[in-house]
Amino acid sequence: LEINTMSLDWGYTDDNGPSTWAEKYPLAAGARQSPVDIDTSKATSDNSLVDREIDWSYPSNCSYRIVNTGYGWRVDTYGDDTALSGGPLSEVYKLEQFHCHWGATNDEGSEHTVDGKSYAAELHLVHWNSEKYSSFKEAASQPDGLAVLGVFMEIGNADNAELEKIISLIPKIIHKGQDSQASFDLDFGSLLPESKHYWTYLGSLTTPPCNECVIWTVFKEPITISERQLEVFRSLKSVGEEDAIEPEEGKLVKNYRPPLPLGNRVLRECGP
Numbered sequence: 546l547e548i549n550t551m552s553l554d555w556g557y558t559d560d561n562g563p564s565t566w567a568e569k570y571p572l573a574a575g576a577r578q579s580p581v582d583i584d585t586s587k588a589t590s591d592n593s594l595v596d597r598e599i600d601w602s603y604p605s606n607c608s609y610r611i612v613n614t615g616y617g618w619r620v621d622t623y624g625d626d627t628a629l630s631g632g633p634l635s636e637v638y639k640l641e642q643f644h645c646h647w648g649a650t651n652d653e654g655s656e657h658t659v660d661g662k663s664y665a666a667e668l669h670l671v672h673w674n675s676e677k678y679s680s681f682k683e684a685a686s687q688p689d690g691l692a693v694l695g696v697f698m699e700i701g702n703a704d705n706a707e708l709e710k711i712i713s714l715i716p717k718i719i720h721k722g723q724d725s726q727a728s729f730d731l732d733f734g735s736l737l738p739e740s741k742h743y744w745t746y747l748g749s750l751t752t753p754p755c756n757e758c759v760i761w762t763v764f765k766e767p768i769t770i771s772e773r774q775l776e777v778f779r780s781l782k783s784v785g786e787e788d789a790i791e792p793e794e795g796k797l798v799k800n801y802r803p804p805l806p807l808g809n810r811v812l813r814e815c816g817p
């Protein structure tokens with residue numbers, strides 16, 4: 546008798562959420578985990594980052610694939626002519642993908658918090674050290690393998706026009722496993738805040754297997770998205786089309802990991 550419990554290995558519900566991850570993914574209990582609460586009084590602005598602003602160059606027109614991972618949407622880029630350098634980075638990193646985390650209500654949803662404050666959502670642009678390693682997969686097993694840019698998102702009256710290009714594709718990927726190929730000109734510059742001021746620290750992937758391979762750079766200034774746009778995120782489903790469940794079930798209303806202790810890690814900042 547084979548019972549298909551279809552239970553996810555991990556997720557964000559009470560029985561498979563962040564507090565249970567370490568049972569199957571021991572790295573989740575490590576001392577260099579992400580996200581963290583950014584205690585601004587602990588941030589040091591030593592001279593190591595002075596005039597080392599974070600530099601990115603992304604293409605204006607590119608083809609992308611957006612996929613419903615079951616944990617949210619993810620846009621896979623074909624990071625050929627992308628480059629991230631400067632700031633805390635010693636090498637040039639290539640953009641692999643970007644995705645988002647959000648909550649069921651607007652007073653939660655970001656993964657990093659600032660002095661205990663959550664934002665409504667958080668955008669992650671994931672890069673890998675293509676100077677030292679030969680693939681994203683290999684880089685994800687190295688302590689300096691990945692560089693993730695974190696951008697806080699708060700609710701404003703206006704839609705975010707760049708994000709709208711992605712949101713318009715979400716109705717095509719409502720169910721887990723669905724994907725959509727699109728080539729659109731995405732101005733990444735407007736997915737990032739005007740100010741380049743940031744905090745940086747050494748951390749991990751915020752989902753299992755929680756590898757401790759990320760140099761995190763979190764921008765201080767949030768970007769704004771509209772409530773409607775955030776509702777579209779929440780309309781995604783964590784189950785496949787074939788999983789017969791009630792229409793309201795399986796909705797991805799939250800996919801963020803709460804903060805872990807910074808421990809004795811250094812939190813640096815660049816810019817006021």
Ligand SMILES: NS(=O)(=O)c1cc(F)ccc1F
Nearest residue numbers: 669671693749750751752753
């Ligand atoms: N949320 S994250 O940016 O830490 C992340 C990036 C990946 F490429 C894979 C898993 C992750 F959890």
Ligand SMILES: [Zn+2]
Nearest residue numbers: 644646669751
């Ligand atoms: Zn993420």
